[in-house]
Amino acid sequence: MKNEQRHKEAVKSLLKVADEIYTHLDKGHIPTMGVPSRTKTNITFNQRQMVWKLGKSKTLRSAKKLDGAYMLLRTLYMIEFIEAMIKANKSSTLREMYYISEGWDKAKFGAQDESNKLAEDLEVVTAHMREDFKLRPEEDGARVIGNITVNEKNRKGVEKKINCRDDVGDSGYSIPYNVELDKVKFGDCDVDFIIAIETGGMFDRLVENGFDEDSRAALVHLKGQPARSTRRFIKRLSEEKDVPVVVFTDGDPWSYRIFASVAFGAIKTAHISEYLATPTAQYVGITPSDIINYDLPSDKLTDKDVQALKSELTDPRFKDPFWTNEIKLQLDLKKKAEQQALAKYGLDYVTDKYLPEKLGEMGLLK
Amino acid sequence: MTSLGIAEELAKKHKEISVAEFFERNKHILGFDSPTKALLTAVKEGVDNALDACEEAGILPDIHVEIRKGKRNEFKVVIEDNGPGIIKKQVPHVFGRLLYGSRFHAIRQSRGQQGIGISAAVMYGQLTTGRASTIKSKTARMDTAVTMQLMIDTKKNRSEVLKEDFFVWDGKEHGVRIEMFMEGRYVRSKQSPLEYLRGTAIVNPHASITFIEPDGLKHVFERVSEKLPDPTEEIKPHPTGIELGIFMRMLKSTDKLKVRTFLQTEFESVSYRVADEILAKAKLDRTIRVKDIDLDRGRAILDAISKVRIQAPSKECLSPIGDILIRKGLRNVLDGAKPDFYSPPITREPRVYKGNPFQVEVGIVYGGQLPREHQVQVLRFANRVPLLYQQGGCAITQAVEGMDWRRYGLDQKGGRGIPHGPAVIMVHIASTKVPFTSESKEAVANIAEIIEEVQKGLRACARRLQTHLNKKVRKKKAREKFDIVQQILPMIAEKSSELVGKPVPALGPVITQIMNVIWIDDTVEYQKKRHKITLTLYNYTPTGKKLSLYAEVPANCIDDKSFSLAPTRMRSSGKIRWDLGRIKTTEKLDITFDLKGLDKRDFDECELYVSGITAANVIGAEALPGDWDIDGEEPELAEIDPEVASAVASTELDDIPVEPEEKDEDTHPIEKEKARPDMDVIPMEEKRVKPDKNTLPKEEKKAKPDKDTAPKGEKKAKPERDTLPMGDKKARPERDTIPKEEKKVRPDKDTPRIDKRKASPDKSPPPPKKQIKSTRDKPPKKHVQSKLEGLM
Numbered sequence A: 001m002k003n004e005q006r007h008k009e010a011v012k013s014l015l016k017v018a019d020e021i022y023t024h025l026d027k028g029h030i031p032t033m034g035v036p037s038r039t040k041t042n043i044t045f046n047q048r049q050m051v052w053k054l055g056k057s058k059t060l061r062s063a064k065k066l067d068g069a070y071m072l073l074r075t076l077y078m079i080e081f082i083e084a085m086i087k088a089n090k091s092s093t094l095r096e097m098y099y100i101s102e103g104w105d106k107a108k109f110g111a112q113d114e115s116n117k118l119a120e121d122l123e124v125v126t127a128h129m130r131e132d133f134k135l136r137p138e139e140d141g142a143r144v145i146g147n148i149t150v151n152e153k154n155r156k157g158v159e160k161k162i163n164c165r166d167d168v169g170d171s172g173y174s175i176p177y178n179v180e181l182d183k184v185k186f187g188d189c190d191v192d193f194i195i196a197i198e199t200g201g202m203f204d205r206l207v208e209n210g211f212d213e214d215s216r217a218a219l220v221h222l223k224g225q226p227a228r229s230t231r232r233f234i235k236r237l238s239e240e241k242d243v244p245v246v247v248f249t250d251g252d253p254w255s256y257r258i259f260a261s262v263a264f265g266a267i268k269t270a271h272i273s274e275y276l277a278t279p280t281a282q283y284v285g286i287t288p289s290d291i292i293n294y295d296l297p298s299d300k301l302t303d304k305d306v307q308a309l310k311s312e313l314t315d316p317r318f319k320d321p322f323w324t325n326e327i328k329l330q331l332d333l334k335k336k337a338e339q340q341a342l343a344k345y346g347l348d349y350v351t352d353k354y355l356p357e358k359l360g361e362m363g364l365l366k
Numbered sequence B: 001m002t003s004l005g006i007a008e009e010l011a012k013k014h015k016e017i018s019v020a021e022f023f024e025r026n027k028h029i030l031g032f033d034s035p036t037k038a039l040l041t042a043v044k045e046g047v048d049n050a051l052d053a054c055e056e057a058g059i060l061p062d063i064h065v066e067i068r069k070g071k072r073n074e075f076k077v078v079i080e081d082n083g084p085g086i087i088k089k090q091v092p093h094v095f096g097r098l099l100y101g102s103r104f105h106a107i108r109q110s111r112g113q114q115g116i117g118i119s120a121a122v123m124y125g126q127l128t129t130g131r132a133s134t135i136k137s138k139t140a141r142m143d144t145a146v147t148m149q150l151m152i153d154t155k156k157n158r159s160e161v162l163k164e165d166f167f168v169w170d171g172k173e174h175g176v177r178i179e180m181f182m183e184g185r186y187v188r189s190k191q192s193p194l195e196y197l198r199g200t201a202i203v204n205p206h207a208s209i210t211f212i213e214p215d216g217l218k219h220v221f222e223r224v225s226e227k228l229p230d231p232t233e234e235i236k237p238h239p240t241g242i243e244l245g246i247f248m249r250m251l252k253s254t255d256k257l258k259v260r261t262f263l264q265t266e267f268e269s270v271s272y273r274v275a276d277e278i279l280a281k282a283k284l285d286r287t288i289r290v291k292d293i294d295l296d297r298g299r300a301i302l303d304a305i306s307k308v309r310i311q312a313p314s315k316e317c318l319s320p321i322g323d324i325l326i327r328k329g330l331r332n333v334l335d336g337a338k339p340d341f342y343s344p345p346i347t348r349e350p351r352v353y354k355g356n357p358f359q360v361e362v363g364i365v366y367g368g369q370l371p372r373e374h375q376v377q378v379l380r381f382a383n384r385v386p387l388l389y390q391q392g393g394c395a396i397t398q399a400v401e402g403m404d405w406r407r408y409g410l411d412q413k414g415g416r417g418i419p420h421g422p423a424v425i426m427v428h429i430a431s432t433k434v435p436f437t438s439e440s441k442e443a444v445a446n447i448a449e450i451i452e453e454v455q456k457g458l459r460a461c462a463r464r465l466q467t468h469l470n471k472k473v474r475k476k477k478a479r480e481k482f483d484i485v486q487q488i489l490p491m492i493a494e495k496s497s498e499l500v501g502k503p504v505p506a507l508g509p510v511i512t513q514i515m516n517v518i519w520i521d522d523t524v525e526y527q528k529k530r531h532k533i534t535l536t537l538y539n540y541t542p543t544g545k546k547l548s549l550y551a552e553v554p555a556n557c558i559d560d561k562s563f564s565l566a567p568t569r570m571r572s573s574g575k576i577r578w579d580l581g582r583i584k585t586t587e588k589l590d591i592t593f594d595l596k597g598l599d600k601r602d603f604d605e606c607e608l609y610v611s612g613i614t615a616a617n618v619i620g621a622e623a624l625p626g627d628w629d630i631d632g633e634e635p636e637l638a639e640i641d642p643e644v645a646s647a648v649a650s651t652e653l654d655d656i657p658v659e660p661e662e663k664d665e666d667t668h669p670i671e672k673e674k675a676r677p678d679m680d681v682i683p684m685e686e687k688r689v690k691p692d693k694n695t696l697p698k699e700e701k702k703a704k705p706d707k708d709t710a711p712k713g714e715k716k717a718k719p720e721r722d723t724l725p726m727g728d729k730k731a732r733p734e735r736d737t738i739p740k741e742e743k744k745v746r747p748d749k750d751t752p753r754i755d756k757r758k759a760s761p762d763k764s765p766p767p768p769k770k771q772i773k774s775t776r777d778k779p780p781k782k783h784v785q786s787k788l789e790g791l792m
């Protein structure tokens, strides 16, 4: 679908939402708007796409309640804003939209969280991506180093070939916020696997140790909870070039969620899981078993950690024997470990010993 | 045992034993049983006397109290007033002789009763320190003031003047100053001179009181009312409930020959007709002589008295504080705790116990910084004197304890005992003879009639508190919805119609679905010494509604001419009723009127009640309580049930936005001037004649002849009798003229009562519509555009 067309369709869908509210009022009904609820109890596994997607349960926003009435009003203002923006052929960041909402009288948001969430709601309700609304995140994409060639259209509309090993500095290739086909195409790809790394420290360690060349790997820095574009980039690369993906994070409950968002889809973005998730992605570590097996320096779990682990036990995405066992083990150990705890055995230990061993088990390194 | 009985005994005894000895033996009943209490009692006796004297002389009291610490546990107590003073000759008697007083034989509401008080203080001082007291006095007629040092000759019960002098009292026209020395212990507890003076200030808002504590700390209780209590009249005993012994003694000492004359002249409220009725009921001849009455016949007469309906004693012998002044007094003293709410105080009608008229007043203060966890503080007062001791043995306390306070929003274990919560309860009993449990006048005796009256007052006042709290809670809950329909929904309508390019839809149906209540707002503004009250009724239900609205405001301050909508009924007691015509769905109705002659803080909010509609569907007013309209009219419970009627008939009609009758009403506005004389309100002249009396109940009854069937009328007659003031007799001739006027009222009843000039400018949902208009092309949109420009 051409860009123009996508935006037009998006506006049309948005106006349908407004029309529904109007029609309610016109017929003398209390206006409502159903929004699929984005909670862990409302995600279901899609066998065909192998990702976790939103289920059927909806929350009804009704003008009968003050919160609901505010949400409906904000929805209308946001629709008006997006419509005007597309008409004017502009785009804005989510943050800019939040600031603009200051002028929306009673419809203004209390915090950017709220406006971000409403934008996501509109994605869900209209089945469009927020890029179609010309809304983009201000977050910069993550870094990539490895022997992959990316053809990226620059601002002048000219396609540029960038080799992510030879044409970049130490910080690598930076993933743009739009990684769709009209912007990013993949050229040659000479790697055996993609390794997505949670922390910058570990990313830099692998770069310094030359892990990408030695092990024929593409290194992707996730920067904590990965941005949509990073996940989309990983998914496209993995599927189009048929390269396996592994995820390497700290050994704590929050990191498992990072893995889950890459592999299964995040709850917040479950409505677009099929765009973002890479179902074949595997987890390297740090696992709770690693803490024992490698005798890693560890920290005590905090109350919040324990809570998060327990919540993961009831999270359908973690319902498999591997995760159940590991999480239970960690609850017993009451410990967590960082990726960089491997430095206990020297700076090269991670590339010389730990990763080769773990990746070997997975059959990714010979 | 009554105090009169004891006093008599005392009088007999003081001949046989020395007064000192008697005092020593009885200092507990006189309030001097501990050093702590002695200081309090001394101050109290002095201040009570000062207030009595000032009031009798018609002087606004300025009272100065000082307690100074001397050597060891010796204190100097000083009480000075600006009262009429005491003539030189009387000074030694007043202060140096027990059982010498001016009030002993008078049946009248005053603080002093026994003629013991101040001389007991002097005596206590003398016994504990051996020192004389100094009295300074000046009357207006005396050229110079007199000062006397005196002691009491305890053998003779006579005072001994040690020294006397004339002197020039700087700038003082009249008044008394007492200086006494006594053993004591100064505290600041709940039972202390400070607490006593604080209480005194509450119930005597017309007094200015300064108090200097031993450490030099000065407390000033300013005068907050320039109005002296109404002067009280001395009265004869009322026959109801009089005791046989007293009755027999009265028979013995009368100079009347016939019982009939005796009854008529020596008792309150007994006419010859009533006397005859009594004698007939007692099966005695109406010519029977006084000397022929033996104990049995006496008893028969008392029996008969209890069966004959006798008018309540005249109010003139009692001087209640009144709701507005109670409130002023409470505010003056308790405002430091920043209470949320001063429940409108209750002044009950006078009643009688054992032949003595009494009157109960109640006030409740709630919230703010009053302690939430503690027991409620009960402030007890008798004849404007705070009672600080023997709380447990007092009828007032028992009345409080015997009520279930839980339903009024206070904590109370098992529904008995002193409740807990952030409240202060004040109860005042005014009587020509307060039945104290002892001479020290610390607690009111447990008398059924009194407890009953106190509880009635407490209930009424607590209900006002409850009403206020309910209203607050319900409004808070419903406020959200109000915001939705008033603000958010109109914006949703506007924005969505803009986006889809269609006309703004009518919001009436949605608004009524969301709210489905009658919303009543009351606002009070104080301007130019007037409380401007606006009551706004929004009908946020899907159908038209008819209802009666009742408002209660302080007595005697409504400006009759200020009503934007003439009330259906109104009383000088501050009760107003409107039988409102149908308010159409999503319409509103404003009613405005003024109160005049009140200070700003005398009034915060109306009490609002409704009838003729399910109160659960009303926010901002409560269901009319059954006993609301005590002075006559019974609450009307729905002539037609508008809920039912409108649900069936008016749905379609009401939802049609154009109303044909509108025009009609515009061309026939109700003219206030015309409407007024026909209105069922108290005519101004009558008010002037009897400023304080409610003579209306009877007329009220006639106003509704169609409704009133015989048995009902009789039921109503009862309470009237009790509450009917003496003045009623005078009122009688007028009664005949009133029904005629009433007839004129009738036709008016059918004319629409909603003041359309006020009510109708906004036709369909009024506030929303206005907003919709004004928000077209408004800034936010421009804002968006300019921001976008900035983005390029």
Ligand SMILES: Nc1ncnc2c1ncn2[C@@H]1O[C@H](COP(=O)(O)OP(=O)(O)OP(=O)(O)O)[C@@H](O)[C@H]1O
Pocket (backbone or CB within 6 Å): B045, B049, B050, B053, B081, B083, B084, B085, B086, B094, B100, B101, B102, B103, B104, B111, B112, B113, B114, B115, B116, B117, B118, B119, B176
């Ligand atoms: N400050 C005063 N100014 C004028 N008259 C006073 C003053 N104090 C007392 N009297 C007069 O002296 C009388 C005696 O006072 P006292 O306190 O002994 O008795 P009482 O007030 O009549 O009764 P009780 O014993 O109940 O106090 C009073 O009745 C009053 O007439």
Ligand SMILES: [Mg+2]
Pocket (backbone or CB within 6 Å): B045, B048, B049, B111, B112, B113, B115, B116, B117, B118
């Ligand atoms: Mg006295």
